[in-house]
Amino acid sequence: MSVTQTGIDVPLMGFVGEVLERLGDVVVAVEQCEPRRGIARVDPARTVEAAERMFAMDGSRLVTATGLEVRDGIDVLYHWALEPQGVVVTLKVLATRPDLTLDSLANVLPAANWIERELHDLLGANFRDHPDMRRLLLDDTWPEGLHPLRKSFDQIKDRPPLPANQSPPDVDVDVKAHRGDHS
C-alpha cells in the first residue's frame, strides 16, 4: 500500500463531508469520509492556511500530530477533533525528501508547539519558523541527526553509547570500612 498516491476520491457526506468542504481548495484529495472519521490530504505549501481554517471552526481542537515515514519522505498527520459531534478529521501533509521541511503551525496554534518539536526529535522532520525548536524528548547526550522512529533505526543495534558515568566521590564509601569492633 502506498500512501503517496493522490488518493481514492470518495464522496463527501455527513458532518465530516461538511468540514472537508469548508476547508475548500487546500484539500487535494479525500481518502476517507465516514460518519465519525475523515482523512484528507492537504497541499504542503498551504498547511498553515488549512490549520487556520480548521481552528476557526466551532469546537475544533488539534489533538496531536503523527509522523509516518513513507517512501517519499515523512507524512505528518494532523488529527483534529470536532466537538460535540465527536468526529476526528485527519489532515495529511507530506514533507518530501531530502529536506523534509514543512511550515510550522506553532506560531498560530500553541497546541502544535510540542508535537512539532517531538517530530523533529524522533523523525527528523523540520518545521520552518518554529519559535522554539529545542530538543524535547531525547536525552542531552543523544547524537544530532539520529532519529529513533525512522524505520532504518534498530532499537537495539543502533543505540548510541550510554551517557558517561559520574565520577565516584573521593571519600571511601565501602560499607565494610564502617564496620567497627565497638559492639
Next chain:
Amino acid sequence: MSHKTIINIGPFHPLQEEAEFFQLHVDGETVIDVDVRLSYNHRGIEKLDESKTFDQVPFVVERVCGICSASHPLAYVQAVEEIAHVDVPERSLYLRTIVNELERLHSHLLWVGLAGHFLGYNTVFMWAWKYREPVMDVLETATGSRVNYANAKIGGSRRDISDEQLREIDKVVGELHRPLDMLTNAVLDDPVLHARLKGVGILSPEAAKAYGAVGPTARGSGVPIDVRRDDPYAAYDLVDWDVVTAPGCDVFGKAVVRLLECYEAIKIIKQCIKQIRPGEIDAKVESIPPGEGIGRVEAPRGETFHYVRSDGSNRPVRHKIRAPSYVNIPTFKASCIGQQIADVAITLAAVDPCYSCTERMCRVVDADTHVQVYQFADLVRLSQQKTDRMRRS
C-alpha cells in the same frame, strides 16, 4: 525592586509518561515565564510497540502510565477494533466501562488527597487515600491487580467479573457516597480553600482551546468536552450521566469538577451493574487487516488518543500515543504567569500531574549567583504557610 530569579522544579517529577524539568522565571514573588524540559521519563514506547505483536501491545501501553492503566489499553484496542471492524460483545462493553470508572474514582481521590497535602491539609490527604483503598481492593478482586488491570483485549475483555464480584463493587461504591460528601463539603464550604483556590491559575476558555486542553483541565474552564459523551465508546451511551463543568476557570473549578465527577462515576458503575447481562465477552479476532484506526478514551486526566496503522502483518507499523497531560502541561504557560510563587505548587497540581516524586529536587536558584535558595519542599511549605496565615486571620 526587580530581582529576577530562576526556579528549577524537577527533574524528578514524572507526569504521566514523562518526568520533566520546569523552570519558573520569577520577578520577586511573581512568575513571569515557565519553561519545561522533558526526556527524563522518555522510554521509547512507540518504537517498542512496533516490535510487539498486536496482542502484546496492550501490556506495554498499560505501563505508559500507572494511573491510566485501564484507559491506554482501551484506547489502543479501540483503534485496532476500528481497523478490523469488530463488534464487541455487549457484556464486554459494560465490563470495560466498570473498570474504567473505578479507575477514575481512584485517580480523582488520589488527586484530592495530593491537592490537600499541597495546601497544608494533610488530614484530607490521609482521608482521601484511606477511602481510595476500598476501590483498589475491588479492582484487585475484579481484575487481579491493584493497578495493572490488563482488562481490555482486542475484541473484548480478558477476564469476566462474576455476579458476586459485581455485588461487591456495587456495595463498595455505594459506601463511597458518605466520604465523598464529606470531602466535597470540606472543599466547598471552607472559606480558606475558597481564598486559596478561587481566582488562582486562571485558564480562559480561549486559551484552553488554543492549547488543546482536555479533561478536567478544560471542563474546569467551562469547556464542555468529554469523549465519553461526544464520541461514545464502551457502554457510555447505554447509561445516563452528565458531563460536569465548572465556570470558574481557576483551580477551584478543576477541584469541583473532579469531586463531582466521582459522583457521576458511582452513578455510571451502579447503572452498569444493574444493566449488565450474561453473555460472551470476547469476539475472537483472527487477524488485523491493513488500515489505520483511531482510539479515543476519556482517561481521568482527559482524552487519551491512540493512532494505530497496520499493514496486514501481525505487528503495528506505527502506533502513536498521546496522553492527556501532553496537551495539559503546556497550559501552565497560560495559567502560571502572573501568579505568586506560593500558588504555583497548587496550579501545577491542578492539572493532575503525578506528584508522587515532585516533592524533591526542586530548587530555587538565584539567577545572578546560581546559589540555591529554595528546595521544592520549601515551595510546599510556602504554600502551606499561606493557608495557615489565612486560616488564622
Next chain:
Amino acid sequence: MALTTWALRKSLWVYHVNAGACNNCDIEVLALLTPRFDIERFGMILVGSPRHADVLAVTGVCTRQIMPRLQEVYMQMPKPCVVLAIGACANAQGIFTEAYHMGAAVDETIKAVDPSAIIIYVPGCPPKPEAMIAAAVKGMEFLKTL
C-alpha cells in the same frame, strides 16, 4: 558496631527517586504513608532531600537522561545507605529492556559509582505495598548485621 550503623538501625528515612517509572510503583510507595499501610509505625518517612536519607527508593527503568542524575543523587546520600530497587523495571528494566532510550539498569548504574552499594530488590509490577514493607524490614534486619 560503628556509631553510624548503630544510628542507622531505627527510623530509616527514605528518599524516593523516579528513574523513568510509569507512576504505578510511585503511587504504591505513596500509599505506604497512608492509613491502610502506615509505614510510619516502623519510623520510616519520606524526606525531601537525599542528604537526610538512609534509604534510596528507586522506581523505574533508569532512562538515559536520568542515569547520571541518579548517580548524582546516590553520591549525595550519607553512607552507609541502602538502595531499594522497587518493581520489575528497577530490577532489570522489565518490559522496556529493548526500548532505545534505556540507560544501564538501576543496580549497574549505582554500582558504577559505588561497587559495594547495598541493593535490595523488590520484584513485582508493581510490587504490592506489603512486599515493600517486607523489603524495608529486611533492610533494617540487614543493617543490624553490619
